[in-house]
Amino acid sequence: MTSTNGGDTQRTGSDITRSLELLWGEGERPTRGPKPGLTLDRIVTEAVRLADAEGLSAVSMRRLSTELGTGTMSLYRYVPGKGELLDLMLDRVNTVSGESQPPPGGWREAVEAYARETLVLHREHPWLLQVNQARPVLGPGSVGGLERTLSGIESMGLTDPELIGVIVMVEGYVTGVARTQLHEVEATKKSGLSDEAFWEAQYPTLERIMNSGRYPHLAGLSDDAFGRDFDHFEFGLQRLLDGLDVLVAGREAENPDTRKA
Amino acid sequence: MTSTNGGDTQRTGSDITRSLELLWGEGERPTRGPKPGLTLDRIVTEAVRLADAEGLSAVSMRRLSTELGTGTMSLYRYVPGKGELLDLMLDRVNTVSGESQPPPGGWREAVEAYARETLVLHREHPWLLQVNQARPVLGPGSVGGLERTLSGIESMGLTDPELIGVIVMVEGYVTGVARTQLHEVEATKKSGLSDEAFWEAQYPTLERIMNSGRYPHLAGLSDDAFGRDFDHFEFGLQRLLDGLDVLVAGREAENPDTRKA
DNA sequence: ATTTTTCGGGTACGCCGTACCCAATTACCG
DNA sequence: CGGTAATTGGGTACGGCGTACCCGAAAAAT
Numbered sequence: 001m002t003s004t005n006g007g008d009t010q011r012t013g014s015d016i017t018r019s020l021e022l023l024w025g026e027g028e029r030p031t032r033g034p035k036p037g038l039t040l041d042r043i044v045t046e047a048v049r050l051a052d053a054e055g056l057s058a059v060s061m062r063r064l065s066t067e068l069g070t071g072t073m074s075l076y077r078y079v080p081g082k083g084e085l086l087d088l089m090l091d092r093v094n095t096v097s098g099e100s101q102p103p104p105g106g107w108r109e110a111v112e113a114y115a116r117e118t119l120v121l122h123r124e125h126p127w128l129l130q131v132n133q134a135r136p137v138l139g140p141g142s143v144g145g146l147e148r149t150l151s152g153i154e155s156m157g158l159t160d161p162e163l164i165g166v167i168v169m170v171e172g173y174v175t176g177v178a179r180t181q182l183h184e185v186e187a188t189k190k191s192g193l194s195d196e197a198f199w200e201a202q203y204p205t206l207e208r209i210m211n212s213g214r215y216p217h218l219a220g221l222s223d224d225a226f227g228r229d230f231d232h233f234e235f236g237l238q239r240l241l242d243g244l245d246v247l248v249a250g251r252e253a254e255n256p257d258t259r260k261a
Numbered sequence: 262m263t264s265t266n267g268g269d270t271q272r273t274g275s276d277i278t279r280s281l282e283l284l285w286g287e288g289e290r291p292t293r294g295p296k297p298g299l300t301l302d303r304i305v306t307e308a309v310r311l312a313d314a315e316g317l318s319a320v321s322m323r324r325l326s327t328e329l330g331t332g333t334m335s336l337y338r339y340v341p342g343k344g345e346l347l348d349l350m351l352d353r354v355n356t357v358s359g360e361s362q363p364p365p366g367g368w369r370e371a372v373e374a375y376a377r378e379t380l381v382l383h384r385e386h387p388w389l390l391q392v393n394q395a396r397p398v399l400g401p402g403s404v405g406g407l408e409r410t411l412s413g414i415e416s417m418g419l420t421d422p423e424l425i426g427v428i429v430m431v432e433g434y435v436t437g438v439a440r441t442q443l444h445e446v447e448a449t450k451k452s453g454l455s456d457e458a459f460w461e462a463q464y465p466t467l468e469r470i471m472n473s474g475r476y477p478h479l480a481g482l483s484d485d486a487f488g489r490d491f492d493h494f495e496f497g498l499q500r501l502l503d504g505l506d507v508l509v510a511g512r513e514a515e516n517p518d519t520r521k522a
Numbered sequence: 523a524t525t526t527t528t529c530g531g532g533t534a535c536g537c538c539g540t541a542c543c544c545a546a547t548t549a550c551c552g
Numbered sequence: 553c554g555g556t557a558a559t560t561g562g563g564t565a566c567g568g569c570g571t572a573c574c575c576g577a578a579a580a581a582t
Contacts, residue, residue, distance in 0.1 A: 032547095032548060032549045032550070032557070032558040032559060033547070033548055033549075033557090033558050033559025033560060034546075034547040034548055034559065034560050034561080035547090035548080035560085036559090036560070036561095037560080037561075060537080060538060060539080061538085061539065061540080062537085062538075062539090065562095070561075070562080071561060071562035071563075072539095072540090072562075072563090073540080073541095073561075073562050073563075073564095074560075074561050074562060076540075076541095077559085077560060077561075077562095081539080081540075082539065082540090129440075130391075132444045132447060132448060133441070133444055134441065134444035134445040134447070134448040135445075135448050135456075135459050138463055138466055138467065138470065143470055143476060143479070144476075146479060147475075147476040147477075147478055147479045150478040150479060150482075151478045154478060160482050160483045160485065160486035161485055161486055161487075161488055161491040162491075162496070163482075163486070164482075164486050164487060164491070164493075165491060165493050165496040165497065168438070168441065168493040168496075168497065169434070169438075169493070169496065169497030169500060169501075171437065171441070172434055172437030172438035172440075172441060172493075172497060173430070173433055173434045173437055173497075173501075174433075174437065175437040175440060176432065176433030176434055176435065176436040176437030176438075176440070177429070177430075177433035177437075179390075179433075179436060179437070179440075180394070180395065180429065180432070180433060183393045183394055183395035184395040184396075186393060186395070187393060187395040187396050195396075198396050202399055205399055206399065209399065209404055214408075215404060215405075215407075215408040216408075217408055217411040217412045217415060218404070218407060218408045218411060221411075221421050221424075221425075222421045224421065224422055225421035225422055225424070225425050226422075226425060227422055230422040230423075230425070230426060232425075232426050232429040232430070232433075235423070235426040235429075235430065236426065236429065236430030236433060236434075238504075239430060239501065239504035239505055239507070239508060240430075240434075240500065240501060240504050241504070242503070242504035242507040242508070243499075243500035243501050243502070243503035243504030243505075243507070244500055244504075245507075246500070246503040246504070246506075246507065247500060247503070293526065293527040293528060293578095293579060293580045293581070294526090294527050294528025294529060294578070294579055294580075295527095295528065295529050295530085295577075295578040295579055295580095296528095296529085296578090296579080297528090297529070298529080298530075321568080321569060321570080322569085322570065322571080323568085323569075323570090326531095331530075331531080332530060332531035332532075333531075333532090333570095333571090334530075334531050334532075334533095334571080334572095334573095335529075335530050335531060337531095337571075337572095338528085338529060338530075338531095342570080342571075343570065343571090
């Protein structure tokens with residue numbers, strides 16, 4: 001059967017100001033009282049490790065505390081709640097490795113790189129898709145990534161809203177496809193059912209559908225239509241880049257003098 | 262703080278065969294025993310209503326049974342488990358209203374319509390994004406939709422894998438953007454914090470970032486860069502269609518005889 | 523009337539996030 | 553040095569979740 005990916009772990013009622021403090025590390029260590037036995041860093045690191053390895057649902061306060069060898073409620077000495085923990089995990093993961101050096105080449109290479117890196121990011125941290133990214137709490141990681149992407153596409157010669165539009169578009173496309181791909185992986189992993197086994201289970205139904213005559217186009221598809229060897233991500237990405245190219249070329253034709261790069 | 266959207270409600274270990282039986286309605290009513298007081302249809306309808314109104318997290322077996330006025334465990338007489346219920350909800354919602362008549366016009370109009378309809382679908386049923394759609398259990402609704410879309414784009418003159426690629430691409434793009442948009446709405450609804458209030462809370466941080474000199478491109482963006490009035494969905498959709506057009510035009514140039522429509 | 527089958531649903535178990543406390547620890551003040 | 557204020561660790565408890573396991577009631581077949 002179909003699964004959802006988690007409940008509604010909303011970043012909802014959380015304290016943004018507190019998240020920001022934690023993100024930019026403004027915590028003044030108080031002088032009195034016992035030394036903390038944990039660090040925020042250790043908690044976030046372990047939470048990310050756990051999420052990567054076993055999915056976001058494995059990241060419960062109980063489980064996390066067990067993994068860290070402390071009591072559950074101790075975590076609340078470092079993080080106000082689970083929502084803020086998610087904020088911290090998000091920013092941790094959004095910290096780009098090859099930070100701050102813009103990729104070489106023109107905008108097409110930059111967008112291509114951005115798309116591929118984003119896909120990889122989602123592959124390495126599949127739980128990203130389950131986290132509400134609206135209203136990102138602006139941490140060092142997220143901000144740095146945006147700066148880098150912007151620098152790569154400024155040569156497109158578009159307006160500022162359009163530049164953001166390009167980022168939204170690529171981000172949307174990549175996360176959408178990543179979602180499909182990850183659902184596939186999850187389904188296989190969690191059901192223990194290979195793809196072949198799955199379609200075999202569907203086969204009788206499939207045959208009835210095909211033979212019903214109600215779905216001629218579907219029935220007319222060749223066997224390789226859903227084939228494994230076709231790279232859907234690359235196919236869509238190139239179409240998308242072509243589409244951006246049409247726009248950029250149009251702009252350059254309009255005012256040839258403003259061409260950059 | 263940041264939220265996830267639910268746990269890992271996996272369609273994982275569920276019984277596909279059983280889901281299929283339920284979907285295509287092969288249940289033989291047994292002759293003995295008391296008449297059922299519920300119908301599967303009522304359950305699914307109510308579940309969808311509940312999910313639409315209050316989010317997928319509101320759809321718990323307890324809550325659902327309360328809403329239906331029965332005992333919680335009674336639901337398990339009709340549905341093997343929550344996973345199968347999700348399967349049924351999925352197919353219910355995927356049943357296209359204007360079924361089976363292909364949209365008029367060429368492929369571009371067809372893809373455009375498909376994209377807009379998919380976006381509307383996700384707007385009406387935001388919980389769709391939280392449901393693992395890999396390995397769709399093939400119900401009447403989903404199959405009908407695919408057939409319709411295929412009929413609209415066959416005139417592109419592409420290979421079968423490419424046609425599927427087009428669908429995957431559009432679906433990916435739309436769901437990706439839909440995700441962003443819905444996260445926005447959710448964040449507002451659940452935090453009770455308007456967008457303005459949110460960015461105000463971020464303002465001190467934002468100012469520090471801009472003045473730090475570490476993010477020149479970001480700091481150089483005009484005020485309207487993130488403006489509300491720019492329709493990101495339409496912008497990206499037109500680029501995407503342009504990109505497909507490049508491919509189609511290329512194919513027509515290669516072999517002009519196979520041009521259709 | 524009895525048997526067989528099905529339906530309704532109560533109880534219980536092990537998960538979850540976290541509010542509320544209190545004891546132990548440490549540093550400062552006198 | 554003793555006392556006090558601040559801070560950390562973490563136990564207990566509450567209300568939620570999915571669902572395994574059962575048993576009593578209902579209805580058709582015999």
